[in-house]
Amino acid sequence: MSTTAGLTAWVEREKARLLDDLSTWLRIPSVSTLPEHADDCRKAAGWLKGRLDRLGFRVETIETDRHPILWAVGPNVPGAPTVLVYGHYDVQPPDPLNEWITPPFTPTVRNGNLYARGSADDKGQVFCVATALEAVKAASGRVPLNVRFLIEGEEEVGSKSLTKFLTAEPDRTATDAVIVPDVHMVAPGYPSVDTALRGIIHAELHVRTLEKDLHSGLYGGAAPNAIETLWHLLEALKGPDGKLRVPGLYDRVARPTKKELDAWRGLPIKEPGFRKEAGAKALSGEKKFSFLERIWARPTFEVHGIVGGFTGAGAKTVIPAEATAKCSLRLVPNQRAKEVAKLFEKAVKKAAPKFAHVTVNILTTHDPAQSPIDAWPFEVLDAAYREVWKRGVAPIRSGGSIPIVPLLQQRKAPVLLTGIGLPDDGLHAPNEKLTLEQLWKGIVLFGRFFERMGARRA
């Protein structure tokens, strides 16, 4: 068996090539939500397939209604445990483009960080785990356990195809542990695992109040304005105190345990630092909960985009006939996505005035996930972190959503939500980055995790 020192030396030697390889992948704009990037999604999947092929995996490209899934099976190691690695090659749209210091699909190193869309979420982390296997193989001549990769191209758009695949072929993905390197450490130097993820409901609200736009002088005061109707509607759903006004929405919300809350208070992440990293003058939201509880354990309603009326240069004095808001709700453990979607639709319909035609389009619903961390693979992961990072993993939560995790959990194997990202990576935002030191150390960490897993008998 190789050691941390051996893996570290290998990474040191290969750094330049690895940076080149990852950059090649990051240059492919695999934005899953934009139809014009469908070919790029396929290219990004193809790049990873080539990588896993060379590692000796048997890689299957599974066609779907949208973007292909990769299913890769490593060489068989009889008697050794199996680890399934889940990740995604698709990325978020890069807008607003003008806020990027260097273009989103031109990977650039500045101050030890690699800037590019997808550098942290999630190409960089999938690359880290795959490279860990390369390092292990180089150091000891073989991969000492059974590894499968399940990599999709629709994580950012709701994982519909993967949901279908996992539902249709539950046996194929039997494993001893699932590892999901699509999250970040709670703070630099503080490894962590997520014990819960929020669920998500994507929705679009559309308001129509008139057959056509009207002159605001001739009709203003009596003709219903679609933008105004939309803001009253949004106000009816969420007030300035951050509380959602959707009847029944909080009924199933479980508060974190006292043990969890105590542990969170001890974490090296405090409100002033969080505020600064968020780039906000002050935080907002439900004052009676700590900021960590607000982002990890409270349901939210956010509008991601709004548009209506005349938005060109200059002035146009219309009463707009239509307005639209793109929004989502995040859900916390115990809430059920389909149930909350119904409550939400009901609340919107109730708040809609009689002069307006209001539609709620529920695009996707995903349950929250909770991950018990008492199974043996967590001990292995903890040991690997202690070896490489000189600190064990802290159990935290993530406010984000990985749609497929609840389904992966149904496989009965423990799901390890851990990653080498950092809180300031800028996921879904301009200037997303991966800190290279985290990548290099992460390769050693996952290498040691695989070696330690392989040392156990299944």
Added chain:
Amino acid sequence: MSTTAGLTAWVEREKARLLDDLSTWLRIPSVSTLPEHADDCRKAAGWLKGRLDRLGFRVETIETDRHPILWAVGPNVPGAPTVLVYGHYDVQPPDPLNEWITPPFTPTVRNGNLYARGSADDKGQVFCVATALEAVKAASGRVPLNVRFLIEGEEEVGSKSLTKFLTAEPDRTATDAVIVPDVHMVAPGYPSVDTALRGIIHAELHVRTLEKDLHSGLYGGAAPNAIETLWHLLEALKGPDGKLRVPGLYDRVARPTKKELDAWRGLPIKEPGFRKEAGAKALSGEKKFSFLERIWARPTFEVHGIVGGFTGAGAKTVIPAEATAKCSLRLVPNQRAKEVAKLFEKAVKKAAPKFAHVTVNILTTHDPAQSPIDAWPFEVLDAAYREVWKRGVAPIRSGGSIPIVPLLQQRKAPVLLTGIGLPDDGLHAPNEKLTLEQLWKGIVLFGRFFERMGARRA
């Protein structure tokens, strides 16, 4: 002197050519607010200059910081009164383009209506008045009074250049009456004059809550959302009851007199018809006021356009850092635009939460106008309408704003706000139209008005 019959016969003979001529003018997309149409504005001014040249006017093209003003002086008729015609050759942007049945700058006749941007507001009406002079001249060999045209290209963007011109050269525009054919009849068959216009304040609200967009999973619940901040702000300015929550805003608002309110109740314009014409399922606004009072005599706040966050296809789960609303306030007699602008700014600042950077950009302020209708030119107008439309003019109001009217009123001559448009012309909206029968009859009407004015001695 010619008669109604003579003018009518002339119009009958010239119809085809006149329609052709007006269509040529309407084909020029003189959208004043869009910089890319600056040349078109100049072309539209040039077209009208040619028209007035041929009528024997001395036409001056006055250069400004933006779009030229036309100042045209007709042949001198000693001893006869002077009438100043005000109008504008600029038009509103045509968006939303997809709602036009035929393209906005391809004038098309359907069911006796001429569809095109500017057909009613205001090219068609300026054309109507100019053609009336042509008809008078053709019928009797001369124009029997002194006429001046003052035609601008910035009415839809706040009349800045014309304001400057009128302030600098007040004497040049001395006249016995001003006629402003930029309004419409209260109902088909019911001629009217406007006794008041609303003032207007154009403003833009901008909210910034973050340095950059953030991931709504990782920060949602604690990081301030700019769109959400904007809707709370708008809600703080205007509630669902239609009342503006701007302290002091209603202080100077004068209610219409009992005589006015009684007269309005007798008008052939009732709520169901107005609602239908507006294309609304129901009306909105301040319930305790009649719909006519709401559109004619109450201040309003309308948002014309809103934009923020991710508005492309698909989903992007960001907490947006910025959001903008384009809006305006309409003001009623007695209110002072600059004073209300200050109250508005104050109310916005007060409602802005401490985590947000909120800016209010006041773009233009224009006072409301009130026009007493007891001067003799109104009698002349009334007589002309009785002759041509078989009904005298009803004194009504307009909820619209013609920025320059308060300044024209300072010339001491009565300002006659009257026009041959109809309430369903779709001003500022898709499928704007001019009913051709109104145009043909309007030429006779203004012809008779000029002839009757000419018969008076100044």
